[in-house]
Amino acid sequence: MSHAFSRPTAASAFCGQAMYQACVPVFIRGLRALAGQVQRASDTSKLSAERLSGVPVGKMDYLGAAAETHVTR
Numbered sequence: 463m464s465h466a467f468s469r470p471t472a473a474s475a476f477c478g479q480a481m482y483q484a485c486v487p488v489f490i491r492g493l494r495a496l497a498g499q500v501q502r503a504s505d506t507s508k509l510s511a512e513r514l515s516g517v518p519v520g521k522m523d524y525l526g527a528a529a530e531t532h533v534t535r
Contacts, residue, residue: 512519 508519
């Protein structure tokens, strides 16, 4: 009788590793693309407000390093 929590076999470990290799790179690419979209949306809104009001917007530091930290986790 097979139990739901039986010991993993070599085949199931291989299957898990194959799933990881197939899925994780896709997720990482998606997160990087999302970070770029967020940055573009932020820049667009900031520059649009500056253009419409004529008031210079203060400098905002790019948080790309912080976004990369989250991607590496």
